[in-house]
Amino acid sequence: MNGVLRELVARGGGVVTRTAVQQVVPRWVLQRASxxxxxxxxxxxxxVAAHLLADRPQRVPALNRLDPVVARRAVCAWxxxxxxxxxLTALDLWGLRRQADGEPLHLSTPIDSGLRGRPGAxxxxxxxxxxxxxxxxxxxGQPVTRVEQTLVDSWPMLSPTEQxxxxxxxxxxxxxxxERLASALRGASKLPDRAALRTLLTRLDEGCRSPLEIWGHEHVFTxxxxxxxxxxxxxxxxxxxxxxxxxxxxxxxNIELDGATTHGDPRQREIDLRRDALLATVGILVVRFAHRRLMHEPDTVRRETLTILATRQPTAARRG
Structure with a gap:
């Protein structure tokens, strides 16, 4: 490869555009390298430099044969x-879900931009x-839609277990x-499965912060x-x-909902015991329910919770 062209490709992290090349070397240099x-x-x-393409079947779009960082760099240049x-591509860049191999890179553009979809984009x-x-x-280092728009746009593209x-x-x-997510949702009136997303946002607004807490709210603690x-x-x-x-x-x-990953972890158990003891010094009783019991014995957990709460009510209130 021509030395000037090689340096240009290296500066671009393996990516180069025809416009940039023709500013420094004759057109035939790029034609020969290609x-x-x-x-x-x-x-x-x-x-892109040929050695950056993974050895995959030719039917796989070239963009999908590149490392995601290089592929996104190429798309930005285009x-x-x-x-x-x-x-889903912005979701990856926000660090909220890694984009799976083979998924196209997604871009949003104004309606009059002139950009059209390409294999892999x-x-x-x-x-x-x-x-x-x-x-x-x-x-x-790359342009992405704001996080609220990204999450709303991605919702119908994910499976129910991932959403x-x-x-x-x-x-x-x-x-x-x-609140900001609900505002973004109001601008997507035709979003598939919109009601389920609205319910999730309601639960988050009520203070739930995990799938287990949402389950407990909907099936046990209300x-x-x-x-x-x-x-x-x-x-x-x-x-x-x-x-x-x-x-x-x-x-x-205080009702604590212990996730499945905390079960059997002695270090986490020690942390929980110290925390519970500290809360006891100010008169707060901590009651813990494991993931398995919440998911498989919701009625029993509910009865136990009501019994515990009844024993903690002030005496006058119990007599009344």
Missing amino acids: GTGDLVRVLPGVF ARGRAAFSH RVHRRRGLTVEPPQVVVRQ RAPIIEAVNARLTTP GPGMPAFQRQVRIIIGGRSMYLDLLAEREQV
Whole structure:
């Protein structure tokens, strides 16, 4: 390969455009590198070093044979500022779900941008989109749709078992709030399975912060006899800050929902015991329910909770 062209490709991290090449060397230099197989055209006007393509069947689009970082770099060179990564690709860049091998790279673009989808790259035209803040931000050095729009756009593309996790993680990581997500949802009136997403946002707004807490809210800890639990209550004792899953304030009972991954972990068990003992010093009783019991014995857990709460009510209230 021509030395100047080789340096240009290296500076681009393995990616080079026809426009950039023709500014420094004659057109035939690029033609020769492409003809000898040193460079491979992956998008109109965009080439990558051949050694970066994985050894996969030729029917697999060239973009899908590249490392995701290189593939996104190639797409940015092709889009030339006319689009931002969106949907499942933006979800990956936000760190909320790794995009699976073989999935196309998703971009959103204004309706008049002139960009059209290509093998390995799916273009979504959006009326009113401007490829600049606040609609588009930079993540990992690349333009992406804001997190609320990304999560709403991705919702119907994920399987039912995958849909909740990115949204819950985004809220827990304080990348967004249920209120901002609800605002984005209002702008997507035709979104498939919209009601399920609205319900999830309601649960998050009520304080649920995990799939297990949502299950407990919907099947165990609401209904006749149950108090209006406060969720994710922050409490400070002896300079230590902690969050309580559910707190019945009048009864001073803290219900903790232990996930499946905490079962049998002695270190986590020791942390929990110290935490429970600290709460006991201020009169708060901690009751823990394991993932297995919540999922398979919801009626029993509910009865036990009501019994415990009854024993913690003030004497006058019990007599009344």
